[in-house]
Amino acid sequence: MADDFPTQARAVIIGGGIVGCSLAYHLTRLGWRDVVLLEQGRLSSGTTWHAAGLVGQLRSHANMTRLIRYSTELYAALEAGTGLATGWKQCGSITVARTAERMTQLRRTASTARAQGVEIEVLTPAQAGEKWPIMRTGDLAGAVWLPGDGKANPTDLTQALARGARARGARIFEQTRVAGIRLKDGAVSMVETNRGTVACDVVAICAGQWSREIGRMCGVTIPLHSAEHMYIVTERIDGVHPDLPVMRDPDGYIYFKEEVGGLVMGGFEPDAKPWGMDGIPADFEFQLLPDDWDQFEILMKNALERVPALETAAIKTFLNGPESFTPDNNFILGEAPETRNVFVAAGFNSMGIASAGGAGRALAEWIVGGEPSFDLWPVDIRRFARFNGNRVWLRDRVKEVLGLHYAMPWPNHELTTARPFRRSPLFDRLAAKGAVFGSKMGWERPNWFAPPGIERRTGYSFGRQNWFAHVAEEHRACREGVALFDMTSFAKFLMQGPDSEQVLQTLCANDVSVPAGRSVYTPMLNERGGFESDLTVARLAPDCFLILTGTAQATRDAHWIRGHIPGSARAVLTDVTSGYAVIGVMGPRSRELLGRVTHAALDQADFPFGTVREIGIGYATVWASRRSYMGELGWELYVPSEFAVTVYETLAEAGGDLGVRDAGYYAIESLRLEKGHRAWGRELTPDDNPWEAGLGFAVQLDKKGGFIGREALAAARGRPLTRRLVSFLATAPDTPAAWGGELVTANGDPIGGITSAAYGYTLGGVVALGWVRSAGEPIDPAWLAERRFALDVAGEPVPVRARVCRHLTGGDSGATVFLIHSRSAFRKADRWGVMG
Numbered sequence: 001m002a003d004d005f006p007t008q009a010r011a012v013i014i015g016g017g018i019v020g021c022s023l024a025y026h027l028t029r030l031g032w033r034d035v036v037l038l039e040q041g042r043l044s045s046g047t048t049w050h051a052a053g054l055v056g057q058l059r060s061h062a063n064m065t066r067l068i069r070y071s072t073e074l075y076a077a078l079e080a081g082t083g084l085a086t087g088w089k090q091c092g093s094i095t096v097a098r099t100a101e102r103m104t105q106l107r108r109t110a111s112t113a114r115a116q117g118v119e120i121e122v123l124t125p126a127q128a129g130e131k132w133p134i135m136r137t138g139d140l141a142g143a144v145w146l147p148g149d150g151k152a153n154p155t156d157l158t159q160a161l162a163r164g165a166r167a168r169g170a171r172i173f174e175q176t177r178v179a180g181i182r183l184k185d186g187a188v189s190m191v192e193t194n195r196g197t198v199a200c201d202v203v204a205i206c207a208g209q210w211s212r213e214i215g216r217m218c219g220v221t222i223p224l225h226s227a228e229h230m231y232i233v234t235e236r237i238d239g240v241h242p243d244l245p246v247m248r249d250p251d252g253y254i255y256f257k258e259e260v261g262g263l264v265m266g267g268f269e270p271d272a273k274p275w276g277m278d279g280i281p282a283d284f285e286f287q288l289l290p291d292d293w294d295q296f297e298i299l300m301k302n303a304l305e306r307v308p309a310l311e312t313a314a315i316k317t318f319l320n321g322p323e324s325f326t327p328d329n330n331f332i333l334g335e336a337p338e339t340r341n342v343f344v345a346a347g348f349n350s351m352g353i354a355s356a357g358g359a360g361r362a363l364a365e366w367i368v369g370g371e372p373s374f375d376l377w378p379v380d381i382r383r384f385a386r387f388n389g390n391r392v393w394l395r396d397r398v399k400e401v402l403g404l405h406y407a408m409p410w411p412n413h414e415l416t417t418a419r420p421f422r423r424s425p426l427f428d429r430l431a432a433k434g435a436v437f438g439s440k441m442g443w444e445r446p447n448w449f450a451p452p453g454i455e456r457r458t459g460y461s462f463g464r465q466n467w468f469a470h471v472a473e474e475h476r477a478c479r480e481g482v483a484l485f486d487m488t489s490f491a492k493f494l495m496q497g498p499d500s501e502q503v504l505q506t507l508c509a510n511d512v513s514v515p516a517g518r519s520v521y522t523p524m525l526n527e528r529g530g531f532e533s534d535l536t537v538a539r540l541a542p543d544c545f546l547i548l549t550g551t552a553q554a555t556r557d558a559h560w561i562r563g564h565i566p567g568s569a570r571a572v573l574t575d576v577t578s579g580y581a582v583i584g585v586m587g588p589r590s591r592e593l594l595g596r597v598t599h600a601a602l603d604q605a606d607f608p609f610g611t612v613r614e615i616g617i618g619y620a621t622v623w624a625s626r627r628s629y630m631g632e633l634g635w636e637l638y639v640p641s642e643f644a645v646t647v648y649e650t651l652a653e654a655g656g657d658l659g660v661r662d663a664g665y666y667a668i669e670s671l672r673l674e675k676g677h678r679a680w681g682r683e684l685t686p687d688d689n690p691w692e693a694g695l696g697f698a699v700q701l702d703k704k705g706g707f708i709g710r711e712a713l714a715a716a717r718g719r720p721l722t723r724r725l726v727s728f729l730a731t732a733p734d735t736p737a738a739w740g741g742e743l744v745t746a747n748g749d750p751i752g753g754i755t756s757a758a759y760g761y762t763l764g765g766v767v768a769l770g771w772v773r774s775a776g777e778p779i780d781p782a783w784l785a786e787r788r789f790a791l792d793v794a795g796e797p798v799p800v801r802a803r804v805c806r807h808l809t810g811g812d813s814g815a816t817v818f819l820i821h822s823r824s825a826f827r828k829a830d831r832w833g834v835m836g
């Protein structure tokens, strides 16, 4: 039996479900022949075989939609390419709304779909009934129709992908269990199986719900946890035919799909049932879990309301299978940050059939090309950290995650399970002052502060939310007085050693060869010239730099930086995030406040923008850095964690008569968007370069020694900017709230999408940033001036003014992008607050 078993391979794929087979298919299509896939049971015998097979294209992130659209194209073509049927049928899908709010959400979805180029139509209840005659429509508010959606047979798809892979050289071994992974010098070297060992250059973990344990074999954190997931299949029902679209009724948590003249009905209940707390059995092959009608009851009840014919339909099958879910309901893809040459595609949150085609291709391109071929941040494994692998935390979180598929995707929606998780030293102090916390990278962060007597809860809505007037006061404090921000969640690294400067010069597009005591804002670019990150580098000493980067980017940036420290360099990166709290002291009176608690000289001549210096505050010694994301005079204080409470109390007491206020992340969003300050992951991604983003001031093309991405940027420099980041402002009194994702039109034609939006209290209107594309003409102020721009907010065209996102000049109190910054504008905002 072991005769033909290989002793070495270029790539070993662990797992023969749809995802592993898709990866083998795409690796071989990219020319890697020496690919070995190992499956402990038989192909598709894990989770894939019992999937319902729905394939819905639309996701909130354009590149995620792109992945699934590719899946649909692949599935449609696979039979012709492999000779095996896949059951793919482009039957379209319909999603119905039971409430006015859900209909608003569907209209917003339609706007996002158009921004992403996905065909979509908004339907009346009657039109929905024509497409799905056996459903009750009397209670509906409307629906949307996506003609490109479809369904497929998961097992057949898997076999077709496997055949396609074999035809180009991949070898697939069933009944072969991986029992260990050996490492050499921090990289994978060998896979141990029940049939022998295979030496390899690359390992890809595509082992579904078993992936977490396999990750542990090689020190890789794969945070996923199984939950039970159920559907029923009925006998034939009159009116159900193979062309019947897939139908989703998210307010009832349910979906329907035709199968052999009957209906598959399943769903995503809000309170899910975790499974596999003691590990997933290795022999769980073509197996299911016991029926659980109690758990299914809520879905059944809602389905009977929607499709009365179910009352008399015979139920052929009750199917309960485990599927793996992740902490944020997005799958996990990419190169593991902990161990070299280990790649992961797992945790598909009941979207593995829809996603497998695109995910397999994206991972194959990543493996072969050494980096993702486009921005994959929503699914990038590096959005997690090691602490996300905690089993108890995962079990508690997964209860909520399954239901997210059909939960209302409210703006600012926060998950509530498995919290609080990471707490700043100021957490209790801020909670006592009314902080309403949100969560990012596990950190509890104040979103806004509820004054006494106001409920400490964000009231979700697509319109103005309950915090509007309170955040106005936080915003005002920062623009007119002084505000304190707990920004402890920033990721922080120390780069130390005699070669630190040289390493950072190669990584950073700006010139960080500055004297100790200076800080520099800089992009870190990939070879394509796209943003891998944007961060602040502060030189604390000749051989020591403090790097400040976004909360969510801690793992990713550390991985990128460490991956570019040459083996011979005397430079070490240390994550010091937990060691320092960050307190922002921001606003025109910040100097006055700080001046009361420090002996350090703070005036412009002594402490200009971009200075970083150790100063005393009360009893504590902290690093003070003069910079501001909010665009006001201000200092970020990097405070050793044990001094954080002291420093905070000292500032709060000293600022009483200055009206110092606590302010949260909703105020930051409003403040930074007025100034056109970009956020990595939204405005800035690996697909965007600094010229397009208006950040050319932070690029030193001619600095000695060059930097990663320089050649791409130099080549792009002279070309006309046909794609550009633009600031928008809408000040009409009845402007609806925008939240990001909206379609942008110019003279009525779609030309882009909004990445971030908020209410700008100083400007008195909706402020937004978004990417627009021209038909080939350079996008410049004249091009913008010639056109009438609008945002599509839930189907309503909202006229906006547009400005090229200005180059920052590197100051901390720059003008807003739209030059109407004045106190009278603020009074206007007050009037808005009353109306809200």
Ligand SMILES: Cc1cc2nc3c(=O)[nH]c(=O)nc-3n(C[C@H](O)[C@H](O)[C@H](O)COP(=O)(O)OP(=O)(O)OC[C@H]3O[C@@H](n4cnc5c(N)ncnc54)[C@H](O)[C@@H]3O)c2cc1C
Binding pocket: 014, 015, 016, 017, 018, 019, 020, 038, 039, 040, 041, 042, 043, 044, 045, 046, 047, 048, 049, 050, 051, 052, 053, 054, 055, 176, 177, 178, 179, 206, 207, 208, 209, 210, 214, 229, 230, 231, 319, 320, 321, 322, 323, 345, 346, 347, 348, 349, 350, 351, 352, 353, 354, 355
């Ligand atoms: C009830 C239900 C309905 C669903 N409906 C849909 C749907 O309509 N649309 C959709 O897109 N998705 C759906 N899904 C989700 C979908 O089934 C999964 O996301 C997908 O099958 C995951 O594929 P995979 O290849 O990652 O995992 P799997 O199919 O589980 O494959 C992983 C493989 O790895 C193997 N393996 C594990 N450990 C080892 C080892 N040590 N050595 C060797 N091999 C190993 C396992 O045996 C297994 O075969 C549904 C899921 C469920 C449970």
